[in-house]
Amino acid sequence: MPYVPTASLTPLPEGHPCADCPVRPITICRGLDAPTLAGMRSLGTMQRLKPEQSVFHEGDPARRVFMVTHGALKLYTLLADGRRQITGFMFPGDFLGVSIDEEYAFTVEALEDTELWWFSREAFDRFISDHPQVERELYRLAAHELAEAQRQMVLLGRKAAAERLASFFLGLLDRAERASGKAETCFDLPMSRIDIADYLGLTKETVSRMLAHLRSLRLIRLQAQNRVEVLNRSGLSEMADGMSADHIN
Amino acid sequence: MPYVPTASLTPLPEGHPCADCPVRPITICRGLDAPTLAGMRSLGTMQRLKPEQSVFHEGDPARRVFMVTHGALKLYTLLADGRRQITGFMFPGDFLGVSIDEEYAFTVEALEDTELWWFSREAFDRFISDHPQVERELYRLAAHELAEAQRQMVLLGRKAAAERLASFFLGLLDRAERASGKAETCFDLPMSRIDIADYLGLTKETVSRMLAHLRSLRLIRLQAQNRVEVLNRSGLSEMADGMSADHIN
DNA sequence: GCCGAAGAATGATCTGGCTCAATGACGTAA
DNA sequence: TTACGTCATTGAGCCAGATCATTCTTCGGC
Structure with a gap:
């Protein structure tokens, strides 16, 4: 489900603060003209995060919204006894704060060196009511x-x-293609095996085993511990969609 | 997470077509004044459905949006081999069509006698751009x-x-309370055990067994096959949130 | 290059929920 | 009322994935 742009980008004058913004073409401000863009930017504050630093915690009052410009983050919820479900990963261009509640419903934590911009909710709400x-x-x-x-x-x-892992990899491949704007066969895994497991509702051991399984089927290859090469995309798709006669192999 | 109204209802004159609308206080048109409401209504068409009739199928071109006024529906997706995941149930007041895609991503089917209003997407889009x-x-x-x-x-x-079933029941209880506007201890199950299973990622047998389990813990009681009475709401909550020392019992 | 710690992979065993099978309860039609 | 079909419940055994234990990699720091 690619995120199809619907507005073309207004060219910016030399020296505009957003001129070299890496995510402008793919995020919410892409339709804005130069002065409006500058106005929005002036409302925001840039923030850098190191791996494992958190942006906010589940239950914190939801006073800010965020836009990711570099890096990667994970969103998760904990149950009382420590079970964890990762409900999503965020990458450059993603917007964090699609919510209406008083409190954040999950914790957000950086996976690697990450840069984001935040806006106070009030300022942001004011801004958007002026910009339909x-x-x-x-x-x-x-x-x-x-x-x-x-x-x-x-x-x-x-x-x-195995279907879960295949689906996950295809999602990351799509994202890599959207980010680079061209066809790709490789992508990075900025998250640990445990994170993958907590996203897919599995354990880290099962993730390892299924990784080995996909490898043995020659659907993928590991270029490095955290870099995947897709060798057979349609095969991976069939696996992801449950069309692979798994039991036959 | 109750859906808190943010706008008070404009009183309607006698004989207004929306005067006796059961869902006006809880749906998207609640903030509108009498003439605007009448305008919106004139764009819509009422449709009645019998149990098992579908509104649309996964993959159909997404030309309409819908508002439920009576009854109950299920939304589901199928995998290639027939595995089914129900991604949600809809009840009066719910709006169907929060989507931007060209095709519906799921199938929608009535669980009981159901009444809904549909709007062509173009007409609806035009209407909302005039009504921020x-x-x-x-x-x-x-x-x-x-x-x-x-x-x-x-x-x-x-x-x-067991935690899944407890969570599901609490959700239905909340909904019953929102619908009636007062505290409740009972609610109906308009869906079959198979539907519950396909919503909770279980089998119908496991749903039956967990139902028996919750009953044996005196957390709930079945007033009828399809009507649940909650006997111990906080106990059910603890179970739902994984705080119940399950293994001790 | 070597060392240590953390992360990942692999192996052995266990188990919650699935599958297959049978029985029970309910609602409808004659 | 009885009979039937559908849906729900209950039982027995099994298996995919969890858990627990061990080994192997990787990589940063010296």
């Missing part, structure tokens, strides 16, 4: 996230372990 | 659904069978 275009983008974004969430429910509710 | 208030409501709705989806991911990824 941005409101529309936000709605689009929420709808997109909802579709992703639904796919993840299918994965968690009904897919077998 | 509605756009805001839609965004709220999407954010609310996203929060629900995240909770469901935790359920599917990390909760044990």
